[in-house]
Amino acid sequence: MKVLFIEVDTDRPWAVASIGPAFLAASLRAAGHTSELFRATVDHSPSAVLEVVRDEAPDLIGFSLTTRQWGRARDLAAFLRQHGDWPVVAGGLHPTFAPEAVLASAGFDAVCLGEGDHALVEYVEHLAGRGPPPASNVWLRGGTRPPLREPFQPIDGLPFLARDHLDEHRGIVHMSTQRGCPFPCTYCAARMYDELYESNGQAYGRRRSVENVMAELHAVGGRRTSSYVIFLDDTFTLHHPWVRAFCERYRDEIGVPFSLHARVETVNQRLLETLAAAGCSHVVYGVESGSARVRRDIMERYATNERFIEVFDWTRQVGIRTTANYMLGLPGETPEDLDETLALAERLDAFDFAYFVFYPYPGTRLFQVCRDKGYLPTDWLDRPANHRESILSLPTLTSEHIQRAYDRFTELRAVTHARRGGSSAFIHTEADCG
Numbered sequence: 001m002k003v004l005f006i007e008v009d010t011d012r013p014w015a016v017a018s019i020g021p022a023f024l025a026a027s028l029r030a031a032g033h034t035s036e037l038f039r040a041t042v043d044h045s046p047s048a049v050l051e052v053v054r055d056e057a058p059d060l061i062g063f064s065l066t067t068r069q070w071g072r073a074r075d076l077a078a079f080l081r082q083h084g085d086w087p088v089v090a091g092g093l094h095p096t097f098a099p100e101a102v103l104a105s106a107g108f109d110a111v112c113l114g115e116g117d118h119a120l121v122e123y124v125e126h127l128a129g130r131g132p133p134p135a136s137n138v139w140l141r142g143g144t145r146p147p148l149r150e151p152f153q154p155i156d157g158l159p160f161l162a163r164d165h166l167d168e169h170r171g172i173v174h175m176s177t178q179r180g181c182p183f184p185c186t187y188c189a190a191r192m193y194d195e196l197y198e199s200n201g202q203a204y205g206r207r208r209s210v211e212n213v214m215a216e217l218h219a220v221g222g223r224r225t226s227s228y229v230i231f232l233d234d235t236f237t238l239h240h241p242w243v244r245a246f247c248e249r250y251r252d253e254i255g256v257p258f259s260l261h262a263r264v265e266t267v268n269q270r271l272l273e274t275l276a277a278a279g280c281s282h283v284v285y286g287v288e289s290g291s292a293r294v295r296r297d298i299m300e301r302y303a304t305n306e307r308f309i310e311v312f313d314w315t316r317q318v319g320i321r322t323t324a325n326y327m328l329g330l331p332g333e334t335p336e337d338l339d340e341t342l343a344l345a346e347r348l349d350a351f352d353f354a355y356f357v358f359y360p361y362p363g364t365r366l367f368q369v370c371r372d373k374g375y376l377p378t379d380w381l382d383r384p385a386n387h388r389e390s391i392l393s394l395p396t397l398t399s400e401h402i403q404r405a406y407d408r409f410t411e412l413r414a415v416t417h418a419r420r421g422g423s424s425a426f427i428h429t430e431a432d433c434g
């Protein structure tokens with residue numbers, strides 16, 4: 001059976017395609033199936049996508065979706081259904097936490113809840129007439145919500161990523177060493193996988209062995225062909241014994257620069273020195289707000305401003321560049337809180353930073369708050385899910401307040417950029433994690 005994943009771009013191409021399909025393709029191929037990925041850029045009209053689908057002649061089409069991708073994917077799936085009868089399945093965070101909305105849309109035959117590695121293979125076997133419908137994770141249109149299968153164990157048993165499904169160029173390698181994140185950030189969609197499985201009595205958090213991660217790094221060419229390794233894990237610096245054991249082997253066997261996401265609570269000076277010695281050149285920290293009140297009472301993040309300042313200083317001292325991520329426009333936030341965020345950004349003086357207008361992702365606690373308090377418009381699923389303007393009506397902030405803060409961040413970034421000599425080494429980071 002042949003599966004065609006359609007990667008849906010929204011406003012511009014991303015440097016990397018979804019990690020989900022790269023995992024799924026690996027499992028499909030291990031089970032004897034074929035997998036291809038087509039990136040529908042913003043320039044591809046629905047007819048152009050249809051043409052590609054006709055040429056590829058898949059037995060199943062798969063969409064891996066974040067909320068941002070949902071609107072365009074919905075329209076594309078409906079268009080494909082008008083012109084053909086290819087079965088279509090959607091998976092990823094958005095379908096997992098808004099499955100009813102996906103199944104109610106024309107063009108989707110099934111939704112995958114949570115992990116898809118085994119579930120998709122079972123579904124494909126079923127479509128091939130070689131097995132019963134999947135008993136778990138795959139929710140068929142018209143059917144009832146299925147139970148969740150146990151998270152994949154042992155995680156080392158997963159085949160290595162199908163790298164032809166990732167846009168990797170010039171020796172850049174993307175790696176994923178763990179699934180799940182133990183922190184409770186109320187805005188975070190990634191964390192919802194943990195909660196979904198925990199509410200089912202299952203533990204989602206797992207990390208691959210150092211041995212297994214090293215084997216994948218060698219399999220992609222090791223130091224011979226790799227120029228830079230990007231660890232996509234939500235918080236790479238969990239469990240220091242693992243990180244130290246990894247760093248020792250990485251330094252000796254691979255040694256090329258790498259980047260990762262961390263939280264300030266999960267690093268200390270010694271660990272940062274170890275990371276730097278192994279080749280770590282860039283750490284992305286989630287700061288999110290400069291107001292301790294907002295972090296503590298709204299986001300459930302308990303680090304102090306002093307902690308951020310010392311960790312950014314330590315990171316600089318060991319020669320690692322930092323990127324800080326900030327959010328603007330949360331429910332309960334005030335204009336004074338936004339001022340504090342800008343002030344902390346100035347004080348931290350990260351090598352680079354990214355700033356996002358808050359968007360409430362389905363499944364998260366803050367989504368629930370926004371819905372319960374009437375901040376969320378009823379047509380939220382039809383509005384663009386971007387991070388440049390707020391879709392919320394907040395009693396404590398107007399859209400002008402948020403826009404002004406966003407513009408001040410844009411100015412600060414331009415100034416920082418100019419001060420660094422317009423360095424092209426600025427790294428554009430998009431995930432709100434760490």
Ligand code: B12
Nearest residue numbers: 018019020062064066067091092112115116189190430431
């Ligand atoms: C790496 C990463 C990126 C990379 C790669 C994108 C990607 N989707 O992989 C880049 C830099 C491009 C990126 C960009 C953005 N990202 Co991002 N990103 C991540 C991150 C940190 C890791 C992804 C990962 O490694 N997943 C691991 C794999 C195993 O999980 P998975 O993708 O969910 O796939 C499994 C299942 O869901 C299922 N499955 C997935 N797809 C499919 C498809 C089918 C057909 C089936 C059957 C099953 C299935 O099976 C897979 C294997 O078990 C996540 C956080 C996270 N932990 O998920 C955020 C995350 C996905 N990103 C997020 C956001 C908001 C963004 C941006 C909007 C950031 C921004 N502010 O601009 C952009 C938009 C990207 C887009 N195309 O829409 C949010 C999404 C929230 C949501 N509900 O939509 C997350 C959850 C971060 C967060 N904490 O909230 N991101």
Ligand code: SF4
Nearest residue numbers: 181185188234433434
């Ligand atoms: S924002 Fe990052 S640290 Fe917080 S729960 Fe999500 S993945 Fe974990």
